[in-house]
Amino acid sequence: MKILSSDEKFLFKRTLSYIKPVKKYLVWLYIVTILTTILELLPTFYMGKIIDSIVMKNYTEVINIIFILFLIFVFNSALSFVETYLNNLLKNKMSLSIKNDFFVKIVRLPTEKFDQIKIGEFISRIEDDTTIISKFYTEDLLNIVLSIATVIVTGYFVLRLSIGLSLIAVFSFPITFLIYYLFGRKIKHYSQEGKKIRDNYYSFLQEALISIREIKCLTIEKLVLNRFNNYSDQTFANNMKITIASTFSGLLNISVTTITDWVIIAYGAWLIISDKLSIGSYIAFNGYISKFLNSIQNIIAANILIQTTAVSLERVYYLLDAEIEQYNDEAVFNILQGSIEINDLQFKYNNSSCETIKNVSLNIKPNTISAIVGLNGCGKSTLLNLIVRLYEHKNGKIIIDGKPIEEISLRSLRENIAYIRQEPYLFNASIKENLLLSKPMATMEEIQDACKKAYIDKYIDMLPDKYETLIGEGGIKLSGGQKQRLSVARAVLRGSKIFLLDEITSDLDGESEYFIMKSIHELSKDHTILMVAHRLSSFIDFPKIYVMNEGVIDDEGTHTELISSSDIYKRLFKKKGHKKFRYI
Helix, strand or coil: CCCCCHHHHHHHHHHHHHCHHHHHHHHHHHHHHHHHHHHHHHHHHHHHHHHHHHHCCCHHHHHHHHHHHHHHHHHHHHHHHHHHHHHHHHHHHHHHHHHHHHHHHHHCCCHHHHHHCCHHHHHHHHHHHHHHHHHHHHHHHHHHHHHHHHHHHHHHHHHHHCHHHHHHHHCCHHHHHHHHHHHHHHHHHHHHHHHHHHHHHHHHHHHHHHCHHHHHHCCCHHHHHHHHHHHHHHHHHHHHHHHHHHHHHHHHHHHHHHHHHHHHHHHHHHHHHCCCCCHHHHHHHHHHHHHHHHHHHHHHHHHHHHHHHHHHHHHHHHHHCCCCCCCCCCCCCCCCCCCEEEEEEEECCCCCCCCCEEEEEEEECCCCEEEEEECCCCCHHHHHHHHCCCCCCCEEEEEECCEEHHHCCHHHHHHCEEEECCCCCCCCCEHHHHHHCCCCCCCHHHHHHHHHHCCCHHHHHHCCCHHHCECCHHHCCCCHHHHHHHHHHHHHHHCCCEEEEECCCCCCCHHHHHHHHHHHHHHCCCCEEEEECCCHHHCCCCCEEEEEECCEEEEEECHHHHHHHCHHHHHHHHHHCCCCCCCC
């Protein structure tokens, strides 16, 4: 009967790499714990000796044995302290090491992986699964080793005390093993189901907490609570399946053990009555045989622990083995001009049957400002994602300053391109700290200059704490326009030559849009600006506008040219309307 497949065995072996840095501590932990276990077993033997000494009325022997027990207690207490310290040290070190590697891997995963896996699943794997793995090696595996040591030590004593009684105890082993093996497979299956439920549960919790304002405004608290209750019910049902399987297997084993104990009592009583076994030896035997049988059951029950850990290992290594973004730091490239050339670009998302981008070709000159407009889902944002390599194109070329982007270091590419999304993320820190993310060594003068160019400096100067003002999670204390202007300032501070702007004015009021666009027009004097927008007021005076439709560039030109030549542009113009601002 195979407990683990060859792949699962390989995963356990791989995890040993996390033990190597702390193997010295682990060896000492095992030595100390085995010594502690052995010392804990000795008093049972000596208690039998005390009873026999009392029967023999040998009081001096009783005092001598009590002194030995005192020494055992003192030594065992010291070892127990060392054991507890080493156990927690190793568990935390190993768990931290796995989590660090896991999080580094997550951060470097391609963006498309985040389209396939829910955030809650990442949290579940980094917290629950890594904890289970570290616990297995620092606690569960140690307990298995201790059970083996206990079986050896108690086995020696029970054989020494009575071979006949020992043979009776051996009877329960095959039955116990079969019970745990059969139920272990069921528990593994339920464990896999439970992890999937927890993945969805964590994702739901994250969504609910992030969108709490929308939940309140939409008055859908009852719906959210119902979903929470549904996940709670699923978790409860799964836990009960595991509980029933574990409890039922435990009851079967207790039944086998209890029957064995009755036979041992009956045969032991006959041995005592027949003067073939002393009362002290019988009491000592009973003390040892219970530990002996419990340890045997723990060894057999290890199958369940191994199966559960194997599930966690599969989930963790699935991500640890996933392909990551290659930074290719040797291919450093500074974008000096900012030209963007796109030739016959094609792209489709994984598991998608149709292409999102179809044979797109563009030629954007340095220090110019251009816009891409089109109906929802036509591929505008996807095109920006491809330029900054959040997704990798398979066919066609994207060339910046004469160099294909796949030949440019990923770090260099992204450092030279400022990509501002519709909802830029701001961290729960001060304004200054959020700005310094783009250039950690920036001076205060550089920070203030960037904010002036983004037209947010006057607002910051009005705040009591100015640049030290905390803006809350996601910049919740700022308005939409303030967040966008701060994100523009962050991009300016970085010194990127190319700016990619994705719908950054879509949710702004007229005044906020005015200041954002005024800043962008001024930046276009020495930066290349490519902007995606729906509101025609944002780009109506741009010298070049590209009209995108179903993954292709349908037309291009100025606003005046497109109004007469592009049906799609005319439809958008009539639908969205326009307010023409003078930015320069």
